[in-house]
Amino acid sequence: MLQLYDIALRSRLLLGTARYPSPAILAAAVRAARTDVVTVALRRESGGERSGQAFWSLIRELGVRVLPNTAGCHSVKEAVTTARMAREVFGTPWIKLEVIGEDDTLQPDVFGLVEAARILCAEGFQVFPYTTEDLVVAERLLSAGCRVLMPWGAPIGSGRGLNNLYGLTALRAHFPDVPLIIDAGIGVPSHAARALELGFDAVLLNTAVAQARDPVQMAAAFAQAIEAGEAARLAGPIESRDLATPSTPVIGTAFRG
Amino acid sequence: MKILVNGAWRDTTAAELTALLQELGYGDSVVSTAVNGEFVAATARSHTRLSEGDRLEVLAPMQGG
Numbered sequence: 001m002l003q004l005y006d007i008a009l010r011s012r013l014l015l016g017t018a019r020y021p022s023p024a025i026l027a028a029a030v031r032a033a034r035t036d037v038v039t040v041a042l043r044r045e046s047g048g049e050r051s052g053q054a055f056w057s058l059i060r061e062l063g064v065r066v067l068p069n070t071a072g073c074h075s076v077k078e079a080v081t082t083a084r085m086a087r088e089v090f091g092t093p094w095i096k097l098e099v100i101g102e103d104d105t106l107q108p109d110v111f112g113l114v115e116a117a118r119i120l121c122a123e124g125f126q127v128f129p130y131t132t133e134d135l136v137v138a139e140r141l142l143s144a145g146c147r148v149l150m151p152w153g154a155p156i157g158s159g160r161g162l163n164n165l166y167g168l169t170a171l172r173a174h175f176p177d178v179p180l181i182i183d184a185g186i187g188v189p190s191h192a193a194r195a196l197e198l199g200f201d202a203v204l205l206n207t208a209v210a211q212a213r214d215p216v217q218m219a220a221a222f223a224q225a226i227e228a229g230e231a232a233r234l235a236g237p238i239e240s241r242d243l244a245t246p247s248t249p250v251i252g253t254a255f256r257g
Numbered sequence: 258m259k260i261l262v263n264g265a266w267r268d269t270t271a272a273e274l275t276a277l278l279q280e281l282g283y284g285d286s287v288v289s290t291a292v293n294g295e296f297v298a299a300t301a302r303s304h305t306r307l308s309e310g311d312r313l314e315v316l317a318p319m320q321g322g
Contacts, residue, residue, distance in 0.1 A: 016322030026320070041321025042289065044263040044314065047282030052317025056287055059318070069321045077294060084296035085289035085316055156322070206322030 002202055004148055004179055005094070005126040007065070009036040012196065013226045014067065014181065015219070016206025023058050025215050030062050033219035037065045039096055039204065041072075042086055067128060069096035074109070076116045083120050095120060096150070096183075096204075098130045105155045106184075110137040114144055121145025130183050133167035135174055142178065149178055150204065153195065154185025157207045161191035162198075172199045189218075189225030196229025197237060258309040274302040278315070288317050 002009040014037045020026035030038060040059060045052045059066060068086035073079035076099065083095045099116055101109025108131050117127050121144055129141050133151045141149060151171055154160035162168055163185060172180060182195040183204040192203045203226060212218035259266050262281065271277035274290060274297060290297045291314040297305050307313075 016320075018320040018322045020320075039321050041319045042316040043319035045286070045288060045317035045319075046263065047278070047284075047286075047315075050286070052288075052319055053286055055320060056318035071321055081291050081294060081296050082316075085291060085314075088296075088298060089287055089289045089316070089318060 002179070004128075004202075009065075009202075010034075011036045011223070011226075012202040012230055013192070013222055014039065014202060014204040015209065016204070017055075017059070018206055019210040020215055023055070026210075027058060027062060028216045029209055029219040030064060032216045032223065033209070034223045035064060037067050038062070039067045039069050039206070040090065041069050042082060042089060065094075066090050066092060067094050067096050068092065069130075070098050071096075072100070073098060074100050076112045076119070079112070079116045080119050083116075083125060084123075087125065093124055093126045094128065095125050096128045096130060106157075107155070108132060108152070110134060113137070114140045117141055117146055118144040128181070133164055133171045135171060138171060138175060138178075142175075147178070148181065149175070150181045150183035152184045153182045153191065156184040158185050159187025159208060160185050161187055162194060168200075169198055189221045192222055193225040193229035193232070196226055197232050199233055202226075258307070260307060261310070261312045263313070263315055269307075271307065273307060274305040274313075277307060277313070278302065281315075283315065286317065288315050290315055 002012050011034050013033055013035045015033050015035045016039045068090045070079040070082040073082055079099045099109045099112040101107050113129055117129050120127050127146045128148050128150050129146050130150050138149055154163040179201045181202040181204050182200050186192055186205040186208050195203050209215050209219045260269055269277055271280050293312050
């Protein structure tokens, strides 16, 4: 079972709720993904407008745990204030902490991230920091009080998969006991399966499902891939090698000598 | 007085935050508020006085990744 801040979860897939063709397709995709956790956000709403209320009703009916984010925040102050607002609205100490540092890649501002994480952990938040694969930053986030890390696979929405395989495997090897969730950049189910095979604890994705031609079918495909990746990790994959080794026994081979 | 609500100027006579939210039509909507960049808890709204030029954010649940 996946354990995140003392909560045990069956599914190793965390699913975003944005950019689906309709609320009905979102709901069907969440069910098909067999996920336990969905990400949500806060946005401005004018008086009398009820779209946020309708969305929140839909999520509550799905019976899943929510992980609110601070998406769109570019400063520590914005991220901290948004986290406090999210805790009140969603009634959870969980927060997916994003402090964006650069608009072309939506790369995290890791300096602001560490500072915001320190403030929020001290206030009792259970922080899920959206970070890079940088080992030193990871260490600082853990020192700040984070007990889960969410390194990016690739830039948000890019679908490039695991961009820096060396950096990510080094991070996994360096922190064998910290839950690591690959967040962002996943494009197809094989990327997610690969992440699990490499020993990552879970995958968080949104666009790959929401923008697929058939989001519900893609959600099911991701669920299968993630289950397969986890099963493969438990089964112990063989080492890859450069040259062939015969799989059929060579003893008793005909026509030799 | 003029208050900046979610980026748009509004004229109001409401003296405190609960009254302003009612005036703006939020009713019993699930929203969270911040004044001048600082979070204001729901329990603190009725004793949060407003002043000319205050910046109010009213946020509601939304789809997110």
